[in-house]
Amino acid sequence: MAMKIFADIPEAAERxxxxxxxxxxxxxxxxCRAGQPIAVLTAPPKLSQGTMDDFLALAAESRPANADQTPNHDDLYDENGLPK
Known part of the structure; x- marks a missing residue:
């Protein structure tokens, strides 16, 4: 039976x-960060053929619409560029 496991960032890093x-x-x-869910770690869906092309197609689905666009992670770093 699958379980849902909650872990704060320091615990997740350690484990x-x-x-x-x-x-x-x-x-x-x-x-979680301060008790609030911020990310989910799950296994990838099973690939039908298990080929590298299938994997790359799956990875392309999560890319930004604009290939030149990169995700903004400013909320994870302070004004000095260090992790919060």
Missing amino acids: FEELVDLARRNDEIVI
Whole structure:
């Protein structure tokens, strides 16, 4: 039975390899900051053929519409460019 596991960022960082293994067995890992969910770690969907082309097509689905556009992660860093 799949479980939903909540972990704050420091705990997730410390237990990352274990959480990845849990995600691989189809558990849903919810990463939280100050008790608020901010990210989910799950196993990728099963690929029908398991080819590199299938993987690249799956990765392309999550890219920004504009190939020149990059995600803005300013909320993760302070004014000096250090992680918050």
